[in-house]
Amino acid sequence: MGTPPALTPAERRARAAGIGCFMTFIGFFSMAMVGVLVSVMVALVTRAPGCANIPSCNWYIYAGFGGLFGAISLPFLVLRRLRSSDPRPPTPDHGKD
Numbered sequence: 001m002g003t004p005p006a007l008t009p010a011e012r013r014a015r016a017a018g019i020g021c022f023m024t025f026i027g028f029f030s031m032a033m034v035g036v037l038v039s040v041m042v043a044l045v046t047r048a049p050g051c052a053n054i055p056s057c058n059w060y061i062y063a064g065f066g067g068l069f070g071a072i073s074l075p076f077l078v079l080r081r082l083r084s085s086d087p088r089p090p091t092p093d094h095g096k097d
Helices: 009-046 059-085
Strands: none
Touching (some): 009 059
16 A cells, blocks of 8 residues: 555645535534533533523523534644645755765
8 A cells, every 4th residue: 555646736725625614514513512511511510590491591602602613623623634644745855965
């Protein structure tokens, strides 16, 4: 199994845009769900009064902040990891032996 061929700059940008957009979507919804879980935990710990059939009355605030955090952090982490493992073309040694 050999190394994958080096990508052109245009191919790298297209790959980063596609993966970044998908990770933004995934990061938003996954961390929004974590935010709702945190709101339920906070409501249980603080013994906040519950709304009818909803464990936490202000779940949407936690979901919004969690979603915003996920939409920023997941694409950043994934694209950073892709960039660090991307095979780069060899640089010229400029006359060094």
